[in-house]
Amino acid sequence: MCGVAGVFGVQHAEAQVAEILFAIQHRGQESCGIATRNPRGNITSYKAMGLVKNVLVEEVLARNAGDVSIGHVRYPTAGSSDIANSQPHAIDLAEGPHMAICSNGDIINYGEMRGWLEREAGFTFKSDNDAELIGRLIAYHHVVQREPIEDAIRKTQQELKGAFATLVILRDRMFAFRDPHGIRPLVMGHLDFQGDGAPPSEGTVFASECCGFGIIGARRLREVAPGEILCLSRGQPVTTVSVVPKRKRHCVFELIYFSRPDSEAFGERVYDVREKIGACLAAKDADIPGGDDLVVMPVPDSSNFVALGYAAAKGARFSMGLLRNHYVGRTFIKPSQKSRDEGVRQKFNPLPGFFPGKRVVLVDDSIVRGTSLRKIVRMVKTAGAREVHVRIGSPRVIGSCYYGIDTPTRNELIANRMSVAETADYLTADSLRYMEIPDFDRVLASRDDFCFACFDLDYIYPPEQFGLKTNVPGGRE
Ligand code: SF4
Structure with a gap:
């Protein structure tokens, strides 16, 4: 289990993401990281082993400041506990890191898809981590196959099997999407930002759990639907690119154990x-x-x-x-x-x-x-x-x-x-x-909307x- 957070469209998005990650630290304590689009449109990132309060310190946030940011807390499920497998991953789309990605969940056809990308596109992987696979699959469809980015994400979403609640930032947009069964949670909120002398602005926030929204003054709106792809562009309302759901299979263990009691997941209050x-x-x-x-x-x-x-x-x-x-x-x-x-x-x-x-x-x-x-x-x-x-x-x-x-x-x-x-x-x-x-x-x-597989196979x-x-x-x- 891991946790993701993202903020789009407010100044110091990186600081808001760090606050949310701190609130969802219970979802992963081995490593954490952040990636931000800075005012020049470049994507910077930083990740390290350790807790949010020790890794995402002021000087790190200052070096990764911007109005769009995503972050991740990790505990290892697939792949070893090391910095290479930590997230977010920066992915080169052309001549430089133009995309950053983080995800919560495991891809069960990982080996098949990675082998295919290595053979088909000659891609070299830097980690054994599922989020890198998702990012490279998007890059394959977008850069090699020359598909529009929305189609590249849609194809990636359809090709992957398993659980993924994923956030992606590009130079000009952000995407949030979820596997068709909605196995892992991903919630969206609205943020009225009044901060530190900056003009008031409104933004959109995402997180694995909404327990961190209150800390930054955000309001929970809804879950990203199973199989949904959301696109965020500056000055535009949040748009649903597509929704292709399958039978809901939310992880019941999230409600029993993992999520914080002050979170709301899969339409249920955890406490x-x-x-x-x-x-x-x-x-x-x-x-x-x-x-x-x-x-x-x-x-x-x-x-x-x-x-x-x-x-x-x-x-x-x-x-x-x-x-x-x-x-x-x-x-x-x-x-x-x-x-x-x-x-x-x-x-x-x-x-x-x-x-x-x-x-x-x-x-x-x-x-x-x-x-x-x-x-x-x-x-x-x-x-x-x-x-x-x-x-x-x-x-x-x-x-x-x-x-x-x-x-x-x-x-x-x-x-x-x-x-x-x-x-x-x-x-x-x-x-x-x-x-x-x-x-x-x-x-x-x-009950039918939930996965009980570790209890009933x-x-x-x-x-x-x-x-x-x-x-x-x-x-x-
Ligand atoms: S219910 Fe069990 S098998 Fe299903 S997703 Fe949750 S932990 Fe995994």
């Missing part, structure tokens, strides 16, 4: 969805009696609203019994098991004196390998909890994601190696219960057809 998930889990737990000794507690922070929803529905006490150190990033998006393990120990601490004699409903968003949650359950028991009942806001994860989330291969997933009862034993939990896929009928306006693009690594499940389903 609202999570509270409903909590209420759903509570409705299944008639066998857990209430009482003063019962506390409902999230594994902070992505499960906070699920636990709130559970506690409210159950009429039980909600408590933040685990304190989270916010200077440790999200453990799930750290690239190695070693860094994930270290992250758990550094990240959570039980409230002293809180747990003795308590029955705890411990709420988490998902179980992937189970190693982190096992440590947390043990931590809570060691702190004195009498019982720990684990409740999970997603169904059992049994498949890998090929659309931009770094889930491991199927053999590594605990749900493919252990039954629910065995998983509860492994976690040392007194009981374990998950959301089931049909439960989402009570949570989402239309109903992939949009069958991974075997694209030579993707699956691994046969090693144990019981």
Whole structure:
């Protein structure tokens, strides 16, 4: 998972993009970058490993100032964690970098399309990153095949398979487009800019999540529709070049885990969805009696609203019994098991004196390998909890994601190696219960509009057809 941001048509667009990237830093912490069209019409860019606050500092923004800008925060899914794979990418269209591109999602026919471009057009790639492929495919159609840029983007959009929410800037225009299934989110907003002595101006903003819009005074307008291509030119209204949607398959994990609770994605308020998930889990737990000794507690922070929803529905006490150190990033998006393990120990601490004699409903968003949650359950028991009942806001994860989330291969997933009862034993939990896929009928306006492939293996693009690594499940389903 990554995050993109873009601003068109206001002075210091680069600073606004940096603010949005800071707000969506949870979507990627390995590297970040920015590309801007400056007043002379040239595109400059800068990217580096590290967090937005350390990379996009004042002097970097000053060197990349302009009225059109895009940016990206990355965590690696495909391709290694290095600067070459960081975004945005500057792409030479003719005699110089005339285009910059950033994208969120994974292209599953990457190998086929890259090989074709290398053979057909003699293109040389500088990275293993999907966004560079998208940019070079656009360049192929536009420069080699001499198609108008709109047609080049349309053809690229049709040829790619997978997830992409993409922003492109050229010397004279900006484009925003999304894959036909709308797998990853991309929202558009309006900005009335009144800044730093500059004359007031109006602009358009884009981001993977709208939680950053408020900070810069932007207002959410709508999502870029699945399969839509938007074009922005100076002095012109935002234009839809084309919309060629297929069946919607929004990533349900965005709502369960990735997106910030103050975002709105796929027509749903994230916090609202999570509270409903909590209420759903509570409705299944008639066998857990209430009482003063019962506390409902999230594994902070992505499960906070699920636990709130559970506690409210159950009429039980909600408590933040685990304190989270916010200077440790999200453990799930750290690239190695070693860094994930270290992250758990550094990240959570039980409230002293809180747990003795308590029955705890411990709420988490998902179980992937189970190693982190096992440590947390043990931590809570060691702190004195009498019982720990684990409740999970997603169904059992049994498949890998090929659309931009770094889930491991199927053999590594605990749900493919252990039954629910065995998983509860492994976690040392007194009981374990998950959301089931049909439960989402009570949570989402239309469950059919969502991808659940990592829970039911109903992939949009069958991974075997694209030579993707699956691994046969090693144990019981
Ligand atoms: S496979 Fe899972 S994580 Fe990937 S897009 Fe589908 S629901 Fe989201």
